[in-house]
Amino acid sequence: MIALLRACLLLLLPGLVQATSLSLVEGHTPLLAGPALYVWEDPQGQADIDSVRQLPQSAWQPVARRDASFGYSTHAYWLRLSLHNPADQPINWVLLIGNPLLDSLDAYGLDGERVYQAGDQRPFEQRWVDHRQLVLPFTLAAGEERELILRMQTDGSANLSASLMSAKAFNHHEQSTLLLQGLFFGALLVMMIYNLSIFIITRDRNYLWYSLFVASFSLYQFIQLGFALQWLWPQSPIWHQMSFPFSSALATLFGILFAHGLLDLKSQHPAYSWITRALIACSLLVMGLALSAPYLIALIGSFVLLVACALVGGVFIALRWHDGYQPAKLFALGWSALIIASLFSVVSGTGLIANSLLTLHAQQIGSLLEMVIFSLALGVRIRQSQRAEQLAQAQLLANEQQLRHEQAKSLKLQHEINESLETRVQERTASLQAALHELSAANQKLAExxxxxxxxxxxxxxxxxxxxxxxLAQAKRSGRPIAVLMMDLDHFKRVNDEYGHLVGDACLQHAARRMQQRMRRNDLLVRFGGEEFAAALSDTDLFGAIDLAEQLRQDLASTPCIHLGLNISLSLSIGVYSVIPGPDCEREHLLRHADNALYRAKANGRNRVATHEPGLLGNA
Known part of the structure:
Protein backbone atom coordinates (compact mmCIF):
# COMPACT_ATOMS: atom_id res chain seq x y z
CA MET A 1 0.00 0.00 0.00
CA ILE A 2 2.85 2.39 0.89
CA ALA A 3 4.66 1.55 -2.36
CA LEU A 4 1.44 2.22 -4.34
CA LEU A 5 1.00 5.66 -2.74
CA ARG A 6 4.63 6.49 -3.47
CA ALA A 7 4.24 5.43 -7.10
CA CYS A 8 1.14 7.63 -7.47
CA LEU A 9 3.03 10.62 -6.10
CA LEU A 10 5.94 10.03 -8.48
CA LEU A 11 3.56 9.93 -11.46
CA LEU A 12 2.39 13.44 -10.59
CA LEU A 13 5.98 14.77 -10.84
CA PRO A 14 7.49 15.91 -14.15
CA GLY A 15 9.13 13.21 -16.16
CA LEU A 16 12.29 15.23 -16.72
CA VAL A 17 14.08 16.37 -13.59
CA GLN A 18 16.79 18.97 -13.75
CA ALA A 19 19.53 18.25 -11.22
CA THR A 20 20.36 21.07 -8.82
CA SER A 21 23.45 21.35 -6.64
CA LEU A 22 23.38 21.75 -2.87
CA SER A 23 25.70 24.55 -1.81
CA LEU A 24 27.72 23.72 1.29
CA VAL A 25 27.97 26.78 3.54
CA GLU A 26 29.65 26.12 6.88
CA GLY A 27 27.47 26.57 9.97
CA HIS A 28 26.42 24.84 13.16
CA THR A 29 23.09 23.56 11.79
CA PRO A 30 23.27 20.31 9.78
CA LEU A 31 21.98 20.41 6.20
CA LEU A 32 19.33 17.82 5.36
CA ALA A 33 20.30 15.97 2.22
CA GLY A 34 16.85 14.48 1.57
CA PRO A 35 15.27 17.38 -0.36
CA ALA A 36 18.29 17.54 -2.70
CA LEU A 37 18.42 13.78 -3.40
CA TYR A 38 17.20 11.94 -6.51
CA VAL A 39 16.36 8.26 -6.44
CA TRP A 40 16.23 5.35 -8.85
CA GLU A 41 14.73 2.10 -7.58
CA ASP A 42 16.36 -1.21 -8.53
CA PRO A 43 13.89 -3.98 -7.58
CA GLN A 44 16.26 -6.80 -8.57
CA GLY A 45 19.31 -5.19 -7.00
CA GLN A 46 21.50 -6.25 -9.98
CA ALA A 47 22.55 -2.86 -11.39
CA ASP A 48 26.18 -1.68 -11.07
CA ILE A 49 27.62 1.82 -10.89
CA ASP A 50 28.46 1.97 -14.60
CA SER A 51 24.91 1.17 -15.69
CA VAL A 52 23.50 3.60 -13.15
CA ARG A 53 25.68 6.43 -14.43
CA GLN A 54 24.35 5.78 -17.94
CA LEU A 55 20.71 6.13 -16.87
CA PRO A 56 18.81 8.94 -18.61
CA GLN A 57 17.94 12.03 -16.57
CA SER A 58 14.25 11.11 -16.71
CA ALA A 59 14.87 7.87 -14.78
CA TRP A 60 15.73 9.79 -11.63
CA GLN A 61 12.93 10.99 -9.40
CA PRO A 62 13.24 13.58 -6.60
CA VAL A 63 13.04 12.16 -3.09
CA ALA A 64 11.01 15.20 -2.01
CA ARG A 65 11.17 14.44 1.72
CA ARG A 66 13.68 15.18 4.47
CA ASP A 67 14.56 11.64 5.51
CA ALA A 68 14.73 9.69 2.20
CA SER A 69 12.60 6.90 3.64
CA PHE A 70 11.14 4.13 1.50
CA GLY A 71 9.53 1.95 4.18
CA TYR A 72 10.31 -1.72 4.73
CA SER A 73 11.58 -2.86 1.35
CA THR A 74 14.36 -5.19 0.21
CA HIS A 75 14.81 -3.32 -3.10
CA ALA A 76 18.07 -1.55 -3.83
CA TYR A 77 17.81 2.25 -3.99
CA TRP A 78 20.32 4.39 -5.88
CA LEU A 79 20.46 8.01 -4.74
CA ARG A 80 22.21 10.89 -6.43
CA LEU A 81 23.34 14.10 -4.76
CA SER A 82 25.11 17.09 -6.36
CA LEU A 83 27.26 19.19 -4.02
CA HIS A 84 28.91 22.57 -4.59
CA ASN A 85 31.55 24.47 -2.62
CA PRO A 86 30.88 28.20 -3.15
CA ALA A 87 33.81 29.22 -0.93
CA ASP A 88 37.25 30.27 -2.20
CA GLN A 89 39.02 27.63 -0.12
CA PRO A 90 38.76 23.84 0.29
CA ILE A 91 36.28 22.50 2.86
CA ASN A 92 36.13 19.25 4.82
CA TRP A 93 32.59 17.94 5.23
CA VAL A 94 30.85 14.83 6.53
CA LEU A 95 27.82 13.01 5.17
CA LEU A 96 26.19 11.39 8.23
CA ILE A 97 23.72 8.52 7.71
CA GLY A 98 21.38 8.52 10.72
CA ASN A 99 20.18 4.91 10.37
CA PRO A 100 22.75 2.58 12.00
CA LEU A 101 20.70 -0.50 11.01
CA LEU A 102 21.18 -0.22 7.23
CA ASP A 103 22.44 -3.58 5.93
CA SER A 104 24.65 -2.13 3.21
CA LEU A 105 25.56 1.29 1.86
CA ASP A 106 27.91 1.98 -1.06
CA ALA A 107 29.08 5.52 -1.86
CA TYR A 108 30.77 6.65 -5.09
CA GLY A 109 32.45 9.99 -5.65
CA LEU A 110 33.65 10.69 -2.12
CA ASP A 111 37.37 10.13 -2.66
CA GLY A 112 38.34 9.71 -6.29
CA GLU A 113 37.71 6.15 -7.44
CA ARG A 114 37.68 4.82 -3.88
CA VAL A 115 34.31 3.26 -3.00
CA TYR A 116 32.87 3.57 0.49
CA GLN A 117 31.32 0.23 1.53
CA ALA A 118 29.77 -0.22 4.97
CA GLY A 119 26.58 -1.25 6.80
CA ASP A 120 25.64 -3.43 9.73
CA GLN A 121 25.92 -6.56 7.57
CA ARG A 122 29.53 -5.84 6.79
CA PRO A 123 32.51 -6.02 9.18
CA PHE A 124 32.83 -2.87 11.22
CA GLU A 125 36.50 -2.47 10.24
CA GLN A 126 35.49 -1.61 6.64
CA ARG A 127 34.19 1.78 7.73
CA TRP A 128 36.36 4.79 6.99
CA VAL A 129 35.54 6.26 10.41
CA ASP A 130 35.15 4.13 13.55
CA HIS A 131 31.68 5.37 14.39
CA ARG A 132 28.39 3.79 15.44
CA GLN A 133 26.66 5.46 12.49
CA LEU A 134 27.77 5.58 8.86
CA VAL A 135 30.11 8.58 8.58
CA LEU A 136 31.26 9.51 5.05
CA PRO A 137 33.99 12.21 5.06
CA PHE A 138 34.89 14.10 1.89
CA THR A 139 36.73 17.23 0.76
CA LEU A 140 35.61 19.77 -1.86
CA ALA A 141 38.10 22.12 -3.48
CA ALA A 142 37.30 25.82 -3.82
CA GLY A 143 34.42 26.24 -6.27
CA GLU A 144 34.26 22.51 -6.93
CA GLU A 145 30.97 20.82 -7.82
CA ARG A 146 30.75 17.06 -7.31
CA GLU A 147 28.15 14.35 -7.77
CA LEU A 148 27.77 11.61 -5.12
CA ILE A 149 25.95 8.37 -5.85
CA LEU A 150 24.75 6.14 -3.01
CA ARG A 151 23.42 2.59 -3.16
CA MET A 152 21.26 1.53 -0.18
CA GLN A 153 19.79 -1.92 0.42
CA THR A 154 18.47 -3.45 3.64
CA ASP A 155 16.04 -6.02 4.99
CA GLY A 156 14.78 -3.51 7.57
CA SER A 157 13.64 0.08 7.22
CA ALA A 158 15.04 1.62 4.02
CA ASN A 159 15.57 4.98 5.68
CA LEU A 160 18.65 7.03 4.81
CA SER A 161 18.17 9.98 7.22
CA ALA A 162 21.20 11.72 5.74
CA SER A 163 22.56 15.06 6.90
CA LEU A 164 25.56 17.14 5.88
CA MET A 165 27.79 19.11 8.24
CA SER A 166 31.29 20.47 8.35
CA ALA A 167 33.95 18.45 10.14
CA LYS A 168 34.03 21.04 12.94
CA ALA A 169 30.26 20.99 13.33
CA PHE A 170 30.30 17.19 13.28
CA ASN A 171 32.78 17.06 16.16
CA HIS A 172 30.62 19.43 18.21
CA HIS A 173 27.49 17.47 17.34
CA GLU A 174 29.19 14.20 18.30
CA GLN A 175 30.30 15.48 21.70
CA SER A 176 26.84 16.72 22.67
CA THR A 177 25.21 13.52 21.39
CA LEU A 178 27.57 11.26 23.35
CA LEU A 179 26.94 13.30 26.50
CA LEU A 180 23.19 12.83 26.18
CA GLN A 181 23.54 9.15 25.35
CA GLY A 182 25.84 8.68 28.35
CA LEU A 183 23.29 10.30 30.62
CA PHE A 184 20.52 8.11 29.18
CA PHE A 185 22.35 4.81 29.57
CA GLY A 186 23.67 5.91 32.96
CA ALA A 187 20.11 6.50 34.15
CA LEU A 188 19.13 3.04 32.89
CA LEU A 189 22.09 1.47 34.70
CA VAL A 190 21.28 3.23 37.98
CA MET A 191 17.64 2.17 37.75
CA MET A 192 18.61 -1.45 37.03
CA ILE A 193 21.08 -1.65 39.95
CA TYR A 194 18.68 0.08 42.32
CA ASN A 195 15.77 -2.26 41.62
CA LEU A 196 18.04 -5.31 41.61
CA SER A 197 19.29 -4.29 45.07
CA ILE A 198 15.74 -3.99 46.34
CA PHE A 199 14.98 -7.46 44.95
CA ILE A 200 18.00 -8.93 46.78
CA ILE A 201 16.77 -7.37 50.03
CA THR A 202 13.01 -7.99 49.72
CA ARG A 203 12.92 -11.03 47.38
CA ASP A 204 9.99 -9.35 45.62
CA ARG A 205 10.12 -10.70 42.06
CA ASN A 206 8.54 -7.59 40.60
CA TYR A 207 11.81 -5.76 41.21
CA LEU A 208 13.69 -8.61 39.48
CA TRP A 209 11.43 -8.48 36.42
CA TYR A 210 11.74 -4.72 36.27
CA SER A 211 15.54 -4.90 36.56
CA LEU A 212 15.69 -7.45 33.73
CA PHE A 213 13.29 -5.33 31.66
CA VAL A 214 15.54 -2.27 32.06
CA ALA A 215 18.62 -4.38 31.20
CA SER A 216 17.07 -5.88 28.05
CA PHE A 217 15.62 -2.52 26.97
CA SER A 218 19.08 -0.99 27.43
CA LEU A 219 20.54 -3.70 25.17
CA TYR A 220 17.80 -3.03 22.60
CA GLN A 221 18.66 0.69 22.58
CA PHE A 222 22.39 -0.10 22.45
CA ILE A 223 21.77 -2.14 19.31
CA GLN A 224 19.36 0.31 17.69
CA LEU A 225 21.75 3.26 18.11
CA GLY A 226 24.71 1.36 16.64
CA PHE A 227 26.79 1.08 19.82
CA ALA A 228 26.53 -2.72 19.93
CA LEU A 229 28.10 -3.28 16.52
CA GLN A 230 30.87 -0.81 17.36
CA TRP A 231 31.77 -2.10 20.81
CA LEU A 232 30.23 -5.54 21.47
CA TRP A 233 30.40 -7.64 18.29
CA PRO A 234 32.06 -5.69 15.42
CA GLN A 235 32.98 -8.94 13.63
CA SER A 236 29.51 -10.57 13.90
CA PRO A 237 27.13 -8.85 11.49
CA ILE A 238 24.84 -11.90 11.29
CA TRP A 239 24.29 -11.97 15.05
CA HIS A 240 23.90 -8.19 15.02
CA GLN A 241 20.97 -8.47 12.64
CA MET A 242 19.33 -11.23 14.73
CA SER A 243 19.94 -9.37 17.99
CA PHE A 244 17.64 -6.44 17.16
CA PRO A 245 14.28 -8.32 17.05
CA PHE A 246 15.60 -10.74 19.69
CA SER A 247 16.33 -7.95 22.21
CA SER A 248 12.99 -6.30 21.40
CA ALA A 249 11.11 -9.52 22.17
CA LEU A 250 13.24 -10.12 25.28
CA ALA A 251 12.39 -6.67 26.66
CA THR A 252 8.72 -7.30 25.88
CA LEU A 253 8.86 -10.64 27.75
CA PHE A 254 10.19 -9.08 30.96
CA GLY A 255 7.76 -6.17 30.54
CA ILE A 256 4.87 -8.67 30.48
CA LEU A 257 6.12 -10.43 33.63
CA PHE A 258 6.55 -7.10 35.40
CA ALA A 259 3.07 -5.90 34.41
CA HIS A 260 1.53 -9.19 35.56
CA GLY A 261 3.08 -8.79 39.00
CA LEU A 262 2.57 -5.07 39.47
CA LEU A 263 -1.10 -5.21 38.50
CA ASP A 264 -1.56 -8.23 40.86
CA LEU A 265 -3.23 -10.22 38.07
CA LYS A 266 -2.46 -13.58 39.73
CA SER A 267 -5.10 -12.92 42.40
CA GLN A 268 -7.73 -11.87 39.85
CA HIS A 269 -9.81 -13.81 37.31
CA PRO A 270 -7.89 -16.71 35.71
CA ALA A 271 -8.40 -15.16 32.27
CA TYR A 272 -5.75 -12.57 33.12
CA SER A 273 -3.13 -15.26 33.69
CA TRP A 274 -4.19 -17.23 30.59
CA ILE A 275 -3.75 -14.20 28.34
CA THR A 276 -0.46 -13.34 30.02
CA ARG A 277 0.86 -16.85 29.36
CA ALA A 278 -0.19 -16.53 25.72
CA LEU A 279 1.74 -13.26 25.35
CA ILE A 280 4.77 -14.85 27.01
CA ALA A 281 4.57 -17.71 24.52
CA CYS A 282 4.38 -15.20 21.65
CA SER A 283 7.47 -13.41 23.00
CA LEU A 284 9.38 -16.70 23.08
CA LEU A 285 8.16 -17.44 19.55
CA VAL A 286 9.46 -14.10 18.25
CA MET A 287 12.79 -14.74 19.97
CA GLY A 288 12.94 -18.10 18.17
CA LEU A 289 12.09 -16.40 14.86
CA ALA A 290 14.88 -13.89 15.42
CA LEU A 291 17.38 -16.75 15.69
CA SER A 292 16.07 -18.92 12.85
CA ALA A 293 13.74 -17.07 10.46
CA PRO A 294 14.48 -14.35 7.88
CA TYR A 295 15.16 -10.96 9.44
CA LEU A 296 12.11 -9.21 7.99
CA ILE A 297 9.73 -11.87 9.34
CA ALA A 298 11.27 -11.64 12.82
CA LEU A 299 11.15 -7.84 12.68
CA ILE A 300 7.47 -7.79 11.70
CA GLY A 301 6.79 -10.38 14.41
CA SER A 302 8.37 -8.11 17.05
CA PHE A 303 6.25 -5.18 15.85
CA VAL A 304 3.05 -7.26 15.95
CA LEU A 305 3.97 -8.47 19.45
CA LEU A 306 4.48 -4.87 20.57
CA VAL A 307 1.06 -3.80 19.21
CA ALA A 308 -0.65 -6.82 20.81
CA CYS A 309 0.93 -6.10 24.19
CA ALA A 310 -0.06 -2.45 23.91
CA LEU A 311 -3.71 -3.33 23.29
CA VAL A 312 -3.92 -6.08 25.91
CA GLY A 313 -2.01 -3.98 28.44
CA GLY A 314 -4.38 -1.07 27.90
CA VAL A 315 -7.40 -3.28 28.55
CA PHE A 316 -5.84 -4.84 31.68
CA ILE A 317 -4.91 -1.44 33.09
CA ALA A 318 -8.40 -0.05 32.46
CA LEU A 319 -10.03 -3.04 34.20
CA ARG A 320 -7.73 -2.88 37.22
CA TRP A 321 -8.22 0.88 37.41
CA HIS A 322 -11.97 0.28 37.41
CA ASP A 323 -11.48 -2.20 40.26
CA GLY A 324 -9.94 0.59 42.36
CA TYR A 325 -6.40 -0.80 42.28
CA GLN A 326 -4.27 2.27 43.03
CA PRO A 327 -0.99 1.35 41.22
CA ALA A 328 -2.94 0.89 37.97
CA LYS A 329 -3.25 4.67 37.57
CA LEU A 330 0.49 5.27 37.66
CA PHE A 331 1.14 2.14 35.60
CA ALA A 332 -1.23 3.50 32.94
CA LEU A 333 0.84 6.67 32.62
CA GLY A 334 4.16 4.83 32.43
CA TRP A 335 2.85 2.16 30.04
CA SER A 336 1.32 4.81 27.77
CA ALA A 337 4.54 6.83 27.62
CA LEU A 338 6.64 3.82 26.60
CA ILE A 339 4.13 2.24 24.17
CA ILE A 340 3.29 5.51 22.41
CA ALA A 341 6.98 6.29 22.01
CA SER A 342 7.69 2.77 20.71
CA LEU A 343 4.81 2.87 18.22
CA PHE A 344 5.97 6.30 17.10
CA SER A 345 9.42 4.87 16.38
CA VAL A 346 7.96 1.85 14.54
CA VAL A 347 5.71 4.00 12.35
CA SER A 348 8.62 6.26 11.42
CA GLY A 349 10.40 3.19 10.04
CA THR A 350 7.55 2.57 7.59
CA GLY A 351 8.02 6.01 6.08
CA LEU A 352 4.52 7.20 6.98
CA ILE A 353 6.04 9.96 9.09
CA ALA A 354 9.37 11.65 8.50
CA ASN A 355 12.34 10.45 10.49
CA SER A 356 13.85 13.10 12.78
CA LEU A 357 15.71 13.49 16.06
CA LEU A 358 12.35 13.16 17.82
CA THR A 359 11.46 9.85 16.14
CA LEU A 360 15.02 8.54 16.57
CA HIS A 361 15.02 9.23 20.31
CA ALA A 362 11.29 8.78 20.99
CA GLN A 363 11.81 5.47 22.78
CA GLN A 364 14.56 6.96 24.93
CA ILE A 365 12.34 9.83 26.04
CA GLY A 366 9.39 7.50 26.65
CA SER A 367 11.54 5.02 28.58
CA LEU A 368 12.84 7.71 30.94
CA LEU A 369 9.28 8.83 31.69
CA GLU A 370 8.24 5.20 32.12
CA MET A 371 11.08 4.48 34.57
CA VAL A 372 10.16 7.36 36.84
CA ILE A 373 6.45 6.54 36.82
CA PHE A 374 6.97 2.77 37.29
CA SER A 375 9.20 3.46 40.30
CA LEU A 376 6.38 5.49 41.85
CA ALA A 377 3.95 2.67 41.08
CA LEU A 378 6.21 0.17 42.88
CA GLY A 379 6.29 2.50 45.86
CA VAL A 380 2.50 2.71 45.96
CA ARG A 381 2.28 -1.06 45.78
CA ILE A 382 4.66 -1.44 48.74
CA ARG A 383 2.61 1.03 50.76
CA GLN A 384 -0.57 -0.92 50.06
CA SER A 385 1.14 -4.15 51.14
CA GLN A 386 2.21 -2.52 54.39
CA ARG A 387 -1.33 -1.37 55.08
CA ALA A 388 -2.67 -4.86 54.43
CA GLU A 389 -0.07 -6.28 56.83
CA GLN A 390 -1.09 -3.80 59.53
CA LEU A 391 -4.74 -4.76 59.13
CA ALA A 392 -3.81 -8.45 59.39
CA GLN A 393 -1.85 -7.79 62.58
CA ALA A 394 -4.77 -5.90 64.07
CA GLN A 395 -7.11 -8.78 63.23
CA LEU A 396 -4.67 -11.25 64.76
CA LEU A 397 -4.57 -9.23 67.99
CA ALA A 398 -8.36 -9.13 68.12
CA ASN A 399 -8.52 -12.90 67.67
CA GLU A 400 -5.97 -13.35 70.44
CA GLN A 401 -8.01 -11.20 72.81
CA GLN A 402 -11.15 -13.15 71.97
CA LEU A 403 -9.29 -16.40 72.64
CA ARG A 404 -8.14 -15.15 76.04
CA HIS A 405 -11.70 -14.17 76.87
CA GLU A 406 -12.94 -17.64 75.98
CA GLN A 407 -10.21 -19.18 78.09
CA ALA A 408 -11.31 -17.13 81.09
CA LYS A 409 -14.92 -18.28 80.66
CA SER A 410 -13.78 -21.88 80.43
CA LEU A 411 -11.81 -21.60 83.66
CA LYS A 412 -14.76 -20.07 85.47
CA LEU A 413 -17.09 -22.85 84.31
CA GLN A 414 -14.60 -25.48 85.44
CA HIS A 415 -14.49 -23.86 88.91
CA GLU A 416 -18.27 -24.05 89.22
CA ILE A 417 -18.52 -27.69 88.15
CA ASN A 418 -15.61 -29.22 90.04
CA GLU A 419 -15.53 -27.79 93.54
CA SER A 420 -13.14 -30.52 94.65
CA LEU A 421 -10.43 -28.88 92.55
CA GLU A 422 -11.04 -25.44 94.05
CA THR A 423 -7.49 -25.01 95.31
CA ARG A 424 -5.97 -25.92 91.98
CA VAL A 425 -8.44 -23.72 90.19
CA GLN A 426 -7.58 -20.82 92.48
CA GLU A 427 -3.89 -21.28 91.73
CA ARG A 428 -4.55 -21.35 88.02
CA THR A 429 -6.86 -18.39 88.34
CA ALA A 430 -4.19 -16.46 90.21
CA SER A 431 -1.70 -17.36 87.49
CA LEU A 432 -4.17 -16.26 84.84
CA GLN A 433 -4.81 -13.00 86.68
CA ALA A 434 -1.09 -12.34 86.80
CA ALA A 435 -0.89 -12.98 83.09
CA LEU A 436 -3.85 -10.67 82.54
CA HIS A 437 -2.17 -8.06 84.70
CA GLU A 438 0.97 -8.32 82.59
CA LEU A 439 -1.16 -8.11 79.47
CA SER A 440 -2.90 -5.07 80.88
CA ALA A 441 0.44 -3.44 81.63
CA ALA A 442 1.60 -4.27 78.12
CA ASN A 443 -1.61 -2.80 76.71
CA GLN A 444 -1.07 0.35 78.76
CA LYS A 445 2.48 0.59 77.46
CA LEU A 446 1.21 0.04 73.92
CA ALA A 447 -1.41 2.73 74.44
CA GLU A 448 1.32 5.09 75.60
CA LEU A 472 -10.32 24.55 75.57
CA ALA A 473 -12.73 23.53 78.33
CA GLN A 474 -10.37 24.92 80.95
CA ALA A 475 -10.00 28.23 79.01
CA LYS A 476 -13.81 28.56 78.83
CA ARG A 477 -14.08 28.11 82.59
CA SER A 478 -11.26 30.54 83.42
CA GLY A 479 -11.96 33.11 80.73
CA ARG A 480 -8.27 33.07 79.76
CA PRO A 481 -6.97 33.05 76.17
CA ILE A 482 -5.83 29.94 74.35
CA ALA A 483 -3.56 29.89 71.29
CA VAL A 484 -2.83 27.36 68.53
CA LEU A 485 0.28 27.30 66.29
CA MET A 486 0.28 25.43 63.00
CA MET A 487 3.86 24.93 61.70
CA ASP A 488 5.13 23.55 58.40
CA LEU A 489 8.72 22.90 57.27
CA ASP A 490 9.25 24.87 54.05
CA HIS A 491 10.10 23.04 50.84
CA PHE A 492 10.55 19.77 52.72
CA LYS A 493 9.81 17.69 49.64
CA ARG A 494 12.93 19.21 48.09
CA VAL A 495 14.98 17.91 51.04
CA ASN A 496 13.61 14.37 50.51
CA ASP A 497 14.20 14.54 46.76
CA GLU A 498 17.75 15.90 47.08
CA TYR A 499 19.08 14.00 50.09
CA GLY A 500 16.74 11.02 50.50
CA HIS A 501 14.08 10.10 53.02
CA LEU A 502 16.57 8.99 55.72
CA VAL A 503 18.10 12.47 55.78
CA GLY A 504 14.56 13.92 55.70
CA ASP A 505 13.72 11.86 58.80
CA ALA A 506 16.81 13.27 60.55
CA CYS A 507 15.65 16.81 59.67
CA LEU A 508 12.19 16.10 61.16
CA GLN A 509 13.79 14.85 64.38
CA HIS A 510 16.06 17.90 64.51
CA ALA A 511 13.11 20.29 64.04
CA ALA A 512 11.10 18.47 66.73
CA ARG A 513 13.94 18.78 69.24
CA ARG A 514 14.38 22.51 68.58
CA MET A 515 10.65 23.14 69.03
CA GLN A 516 10.39 21.01 72.18
CA GLN A 517 13.14 23.05 73.87
CA ARG A 518 11.06 26.24 73.53
CA MET A 519 7.84 24.80 74.94
CA ARG A 520 6.56 25.30 78.47
CA ARG A 521 5.68 22.33 80.63
CA ASN A 522 1.92 22.81 80.16
CA ASP A 523 2.15 23.47 76.41
CA LEU A 524 1.16 20.70 74.00
CA LEU A 525 3.47 20.07 70.96
CA VAL A 526 2.55 17.33 68.46
CA ARG A 527 3.54 16.10 65.03
CA PHE A 528 0.43 16.88 63.02
CA GLY A 529 1.44 14.83 59.98
CA GLY A 530 4.28 14.65 57.45
CA GLU A 531 6.42 17.79 57.88
CA GLU A 532 3.63 19.62 59.77
CA PHE A 533 3.58 20.29 63.54
CA ALA A 534 1.04 21.89 65.86
CA ALA A 535 1.20 23.41 69.34
CA ALA A 536 -1.58 24.29 71.79
CA LEU A 537 -0.70 27.03 74.29
CA SER A 538 -2.88 27.59 77.34
CA ASP A 539 -3.21 31.03 78.96
CA THR A 540 -1.47 32.67 75.96
CA ASP A 541 -2.73 35.75 74.13
CA LEU A 542 -1.98 36.64 70.50
CA PHE A 543 1.19 38.62 71.18
CA GLY A 544 2.59 35.93 73.43
CA ALA A 545 1.86 33.32 70.79
CA ILE A 546 3.46 35.47 68.07
CA ASP A 547 6.54 35.94 70.26
CA LEU A 548 6.90 32.19 70.77
CA ALA A 549 6.33 31.54 67.06
CA GLU A 550 9.05 34.00 66.10
CA GLN A 551 11.42 32.32 68.56
CA LEU A 552 10.68 28.93 67.00
CA ARG A 553 11.10 30.25 63.47
CA GLN A 554 14.34 32.13 64.16
CA ASP A 555 15.81 29.26 66.19
CA LEU A 556 15.25 26.71 63.43
CA ALA A 557 16.43 29.09 60.70
CA SER A 558 19.68 29.76 62.59
CA THR A 559 20.29 26.13 63.57
CA PRO A 560 20.71 23.89 60.49
CA CYS A 561 20.41 20.13 60.71
CA ILE A 562 23.82 18.44 60.66
CA HIS A 563 23.59 14.79 59.60
CA LEU A 564 26.20 12.50 58.06
CA GLY A 565 28.42 15.47 57.21
CA LEU A 566 25.55 17.35 55.58
CA ASN A 567 24.57 20.85 56.69
CA ILE A 568 20.88 21.26 55.80
CA SER A 569 19.19 24.61 56.34
CA LEU A 570 15.54 24.46 57.38
CA SER A 571 12.84 27.09 57.82
CA LEU A 572 9.32 27.22 59.26
CA SER A 573 6.09 28.82 58.14
CA ILE A 574 3.86 29.33 61.19
CA GLY A 575 0.18 30.20 61.45
CA VAL A 576 -0.96 31.73 64.78
CA TYR A 577 -4.45 31.96 66.20
CA SER A 578 -5.36 33.11 69.72
CA VAL A 579 -8.78 33.69 71.22
CA ILE A 580 -10.63 33.92 74.53
CA PRO A 581 -13.10 31.13 73.77
CA GLY A 582 -16.79 31.61 74.09
CA PRO A 583 -19.33 28.93 74.91
CA ASP A 584 -19.72 27.98 71.25
CA CYS A 585 -15.99 27.84 70.44
CA GLU A 586 -14.90 24.37 69.39
CA ARG A 587 -11.61 22.60 68.78
CA GLU A 588 -12.11 22.56 64.99
CA HIS A 589 -12.55 26.35 65.10
CA LEU A 590 -9.06 26.81 66.57
CA LEU A 591 -7.38 24.37 64.18
CA ARG A 592 -9.10 25.77 61.12
CA HIS A 593 -8.13 29.40 61.81
CA ALA A 594 -4.56 28.46 62.70
CA ASP A 595 -4.35 26.42 59.48
CA ASN A 596 -5.67 29.37 57.45
CA ALA A 597 -2.97 31.55 59.02
CA LEU A 598 -0.37 28.93 58.03
CA TYR A 599 -1.54 29.04 54.41
CA ARG A 600 -1.21 32.83 54.54
CA ALA A 601 2.38 32.51 55.80
CA LYS A 602 3.23 30.11 52.97
CA ALA A 603 1.49 32.27 50.37
CA ASN A 604 3.48 35.33 51.52
CA GLY A 605 6.79 33.64 50.82
CA ARG A 606 7.31 31.08 53.61
CA ASN A 607 9.79 31.34 56.54
CA ARG A 608 7.45 33.70 58.32
CA VAL A 609 4.72 33.99 60.93
CA ALA A 610 1.18 34.95 59.99
CA THR A 611 -2.02 35.41 62.01
CA HIS A 612 -5.61 34.65 61.20
CA GLU A 613 -6.40 38.32 60.76
CA PRO A 614 -4.27 40.17 58.16
CA GLY A 615 -2.63 43.34 59.40
CA LEU A 616 -1.95 42.17 62.97
CA LEU A 617 1.53 41.04 61.96
CA GLY A 618 3.90 42.27 59.29
CA ASN A 619 6.30 40.17 57.29
CA ALA A 620 8.81 38.36 59.48
Missing part, protein backbone atom coordinates in the same frame (compact mmCIF):
# COMPACT_ATOMS: atom_id res chain seq x y z
CA UNK A 449 3.40 4.27 72.54
CA UNK A 450 0.35 4.89 70.35
CA UNK A 451 0.20 8.40 71.81
CA UNK A 452 3.64 9.24 70.45
CA UNK A 453 4.96 9.69 66.93
CA UNK A 454 7.42 6.89 66.23
CA UNK A 455 9.90 9.10 64.33
CA UNK A 456 10.14 12.34 66.35
CA UNK A 457 8.99 11.12 69.77
CA UNK A 458 6.43 13.93 69.92
CA UNK A 459 2.81 13.34 70.78
CA UNK A 460 0.59 12.51 67.81
CA UNK A 461 -2.56 13.94 66.26
CA UNK A 462 -4.91 11.90 68.47
CA UNK A 463 -3.33 13.36 71.62
CA UNK A 464 -3.72 16.86 70.15
CA UNK A 465 -7.45 16.31 69.67
CA UNK A 466 -7.92 15.08 73.25
CA UNK A 467 -5.54 17.59 74.87
CA UNK A 468 -6.86 20.57 72.93
CA UNK A 469 -10.40 19.65 73.91
CA UNK A 470 -9.36 19.60 77.58
CA UNK A 471 -7.40 22.88 77.35
Missing amino acids: LNRHDGLTGLLNRQVLDDGLERM
